[in-house]
Amino acid sequence: MSALIWARKGMSFSARNTNTGRLLAERVGIAATRATRAIGLLLHKELPKGEGLWIMPSRGVHTWGMRFAIDVIALDESGRVVDLAENLKPWRMRLPRPGCVGVLELPAGSIALSGTLLGDAIVFEIVRNNSHVTDDCAA
Numbered sequence: 001m002s003a004l005i006w007a008r009k010g011m012s013f014s015a016r017n018t019n020t021g022r023l024l025a026e027r028v029g030i031a032a033t034r035a036t037r038a039i040g041l042l043l044h045k046e047l048p049k050g051e052g053l054w055i056m057p058s059r060g061v062h063t064w065g066m067r068f069a070i071d072v073i074a075l076d077e078s079g080r081v082v083d084l085a086e087n088l089k090p091w092r093m094r095l096p097r098p099g100c101v102g103v104l105e106l107p108a109g110s111i112a113l114s115g116t117l118l119g120d121a122i123v124f125e126i127v128r129n130n131s132h133v134t135d136d137c138a139a
Contacts (some may be wrong), residue, residue, distance in 0.1 A: 012127045015052055015104055019120040022113075025052030025106060028124060032056055046107075053105045054124065059096035059104050066090045069108040071118060074100040081120045086111050107134075 076084035
């Protein structure tokens with residue numbers, strides 16, 4: 001079942017780097033409609049540690065109007081990392097990268113803490129009753 005269908009059913013997600021085994025975010029929101037992708041994190045004052053926003057489809061991002069820096073992981077359709085942007089400050093842009101179909105926005109410093117590298121695989125796991133269930137929700 002696609003992640004978009006799970007999101008419509010009100011499921012929540014976490015994001016894990018399968019190469020390092022490290023959890024990137026315990027709570028991942030999904031921006032999958034035109035409206036939610038346009039708003040993104042603009043209404044937030046911060047992105048707390050352990051949280052993230054998965055924007056799909058998306059090939060690049062901007063931080064115009066944001067009040068804080070973020071880390072951005074660009075993923076291809078299989079969930080492989082095709083681009084990394086660390087500490088992307090407000091009023092910046094990250095142009096689209098070849099193969100990118102979605103991006104994961106995380107608190108600044110998350111990429112370094114997780115040891116995430118280009119080519120790593122990221123999976124989104126459905127969170128049910130405080131347990132993680134891996135589903136085939138690559139990007």
